[in-house]
Amino acid sequence: MTSAQPNFQVPFPCGQTWSGNKASSAHTSWEIDFSRAGAAADLGDTVVAAAAGTVVTSANQGAVNGFGNLIKIDHGGGWTTFYAHLRVLSVRAGTHVSAGQKIGEVGNTTKPGASLAAHLHYEVRTSGAYPANVQKAVFNGVPFGYPKQSVTSKNCGGSSGGGGGSTNPYTPEKICGSGYTVIDSAAVGSVGKAYLLYNKANGKNCVTTVKSTSLGKASAVSAYLEVQGKTRVTDAGNFDYYAGPVAAAGAKKCIKWGGKIGSAVYNSLLEHCG
Incomplete structure (x- = not known):
């Protein structure tokens, strides 16, 4: 049984603004492709975990599904997030990651022999059969404005973990x-x-x-x-x-x-x- 959705954040460092777009022929559900300054400029930009969880996949999946270098994170309660086409995989399977922790870099890896403009392909899934298990993205409690929207990251370290403290760390x-x-x-x-x-x-x-x-x-x-x-x-x-x-x-x-x-x-x- 799927629990309440974690408080997912934009999968980029705090304060960065990225443009998300669902309008791709490769998309069958609520997937989002993120870009910012253009393919050449985005290549190598940091990608961070949308919420705390455990990395279950950190490998090249190009020959399997065209995702290229893929990070998949299990957030518990039946929720997982996917980060595809990465240039660099910065965490290994089995690693526990915090919200806002670097997990990879924006890339253009995909199927063998195919080419792709650099971007981040992002998905939220629950258990069940694909593509019905792909869920609409929600960032910091606000649903993504499909089919496209620019979003500013509030993924500022610990904001998805439900923690707290006596001092606000953000000036x-x-x-x-x-x-x-x-x-x-x-x-x-x-x-x-x-x-x-x-x-x-x-x-x-x-x-x-x-x-x-x-x-x-x-x-x-x-x-x-x-x-x-x-x-x-x-x-x-x-x-x-x-x-x-x-x-x-x-x-x-x-x-x-x-x-x-x-x-x-x-x-x-x-x-x-x-």
């Missing part, structure tokens, strides 16, 4: 990425903070809402950024550590920003009109 600078500096912050009740950051190099603001309680446990969190005269950008869902990042060009424009954790809310005035 707003780490969440928004290189070049962003905090220019404002505000308490969201007593359960976290909303942060506003700015990147001088690209003229963009970034907002993230960071929890200080219930760490490592999925709960309702959101972050938003609204540049004057433009549509509000929001990230909302059941997250373990933070919501966001949401970013938009805001140079020489007034903005509204804020976030919510549970029922606690912070909403700014129209401000930072630099």
Whole structure:
């Protein structure tokens, strides 16, 4: 009997954004092909475990099913994940892996004599016959937007394990990425903070809402950024550590920003009109 689905995360390092696409002639169910900067640039990028589990397959399966170098992880309760076409296999069968741990690198391995553009083929399966056992992907509690969607990884180490701790290990600078500096912050009740950051190099603001309680446990969190005269950008869902990042060009424009954790809310005035 299949148990509740683990809290799967995007199978790439924290903060990276990848484009997922189901629209392939090779797909028969809810498989996803992930790419980011293009085949040549993606080749060799790190692939991480979507949740904690035990590696049951780490081998070249090209002659069997065209998957090339394949990692298969058993997450317990009847759930497994597949990571195919890898260039490098970084873990062996029998190894226990943590959420966010490197398991391989994006590659283009496939059937002998065949060619393939570099990408990651990702699947979630339960027990039963293929392809009926392939399940819709859910990342950090949010269903993937089939047939295609860009997703930002919150696979930041331990976030799928249901653990926790007294200190949130994720800073707003780490969440928004290189070049962003905090220019404002505000308490969201007593359960976290909303942060506003700015990147001088690209003229963009970034907002993230960071929890200080219930760490490592999925709960309702959101972050938003609204540049004057433009549509509000929001990230909302059941997250373990933070919501966001949401970013938009805001140079020489007034903005509204804020976030919510549970029922606690912070909403700014129209401000930072630099």
